[in-house]
Amino acid sequence: MTILLIMTIAFWTYALIDGWRGLKSIKALKEVQDHHSNQFVSIILAAKDEEKAIDQTLQSLINQTHEPFEIIAVNDRSQDQTGSIINKWAKSNPSRIKAIHIEVLPADWLGKNHALYQGTGTQKEMFYYSRMETFTFLTTLLTRPFHSLKRIKWTTFGFGFFKRPWTANKDYSNKGGMGIGAFNMLNRSTYEAIGTHKSFSLRPDDDLYLGQLVKSSGYRQRLVTGMDELSVEWYPSLSTAIKGLEKNTFAGLNYSYSLSFIAVSGTFISQVLPFVIFIVGSNDHRSLSAIAIFLMLALMVMTTRKLTHYHSLYALTLPYSALLFIYTIVRALTITIKNGGIEWRGTFYSLKDLRGKRKSTKQ
Known part of the structure; x- marks a missing residue:
């Protein structure tokens, strides 16, 4: 013993x-030097049976201040009113929002991965103003139940020492890398170079693997914290x-x-x-x-x-x-x-x- x-x-x-040592390399988004950019940004989101949240999500996204941008909302085989809500927004904002509806999931694809891949097929471009090929940040995770809150604390803790997220900011190494499901931004050329979602079509951990694949392929990326800028609901119950x-x-x-x-x-x-x-x-x-x-x-x-x-x-x-x-x-x-x-x-x-x-x- x-x-x-x-x-x-x-x-x-x-x-x-x-x-x-590692956590010191992760800056807050508000600490990153702001650069004005007018590069076009496509925002791609996949939704399946999200009628309770999709309306608020689209409202939040369309109110952002960056110009120019578009929103590609992919309805992935929803059985509720998700598709109708997306259509409503697309109809009232035709220049901003494009609706895509998926009825059938092909073989060898995870639903979310396929939906995001379909969304990228219609976009104009994916760019971020810096020299980074990928950019991702940690968000505030919202949850109501106390037990779920404790689960988030441990997940963040384990995420830190097991996944070592700060490796995303090490330009001299191709090891590690990071991707956060709530926010991943990358150049279209980089996305195509790593094989798009086709190269990891059945991976449930697609967000993390995307960042790791970008890093291992020799591209630069940055991870910052953005708890004041973005929040998402984790899970409604334990x-x-x-x-x-x-x-x-x-x-x-x-x-x-x-x-x-x-x-x-x-x-x-x-x-x-x-x-x-x-x-x-x-x-x-x-x-x-x-x-x-x-x-x-x-x-x-x-x-x-x-x-x-x-x-x-x-x-x-x-x-x-x-x-x-x-x-x-x-x-x-x-x-x-x-x-x-x-x-x-x-x-x-x-x-x-x-x-x-x-x-x-x-x-």
Whole structure:
């Protein structure tokens, strides 16, 4: 147990130093020098059964101040009034908003990826004023339930030390990279150079992979925080959050059983066990556990302050949130194995196809 705790302390010491250095490279959007630009920007959004939010979303987008721009709203096989609402906006703003309606999802495509790809086929151009080929930023995640809020805190924390988002800002390295689903901006030429969404048509983690693919292909990118400029609702409830993360969690582990086991055991040992030992362990072990707990809480507070607007005291919910993450992985793994794949937004994707497509993208 002593050796295990020392190894845990060593891990959190490295993660804290790495995080402290990396987070300093992530600036706030308001700190980035403003450059006037009149380059045309196409805003592409995919919506499936979003009648409760699509109206407000389009209202917000059309009220922006950048000129010139267009909005390409893709209705992806919605069964509610999403398509009608998009048509209403397109009819009243024909020069600004273009509506695309998808009735059938082709084979070997994830619905969202296909919808975005269809949207890019009609756009005029994608540009950002700087020399960066891609630009993405972290937003404020809105949620109402307390349990979902705690889940967001851990997700941000794990996102920091596991994905190391600051690698997006390292121009001297092609490793890492970052993409945020709520906001990804890139040049059309770069998008075509990496193979468009066709090259990762069945990846549930398409947003993150897009950024990583751009980075590994040698293009420059920037990640900034934009919590004051953009907010999106994460999930309306804890149950929907867990279900939504099912498609990304196992995918992020390359649909690997061994990586899933490592993730579960590693999370428990590094983030739950120190709290357990601190309560029931011997005095020597409690002292070592206290050091590990201090280091991980310090990293979580630092990450929370840099990447969110949430209160630092939520770091105290760490063991609960870590257990919730473990539950999410185990549940996703169990359901995926039982069903032979994942179901998302009313469409089933077999594990065989998901794994096969993932292998092909690496070749």
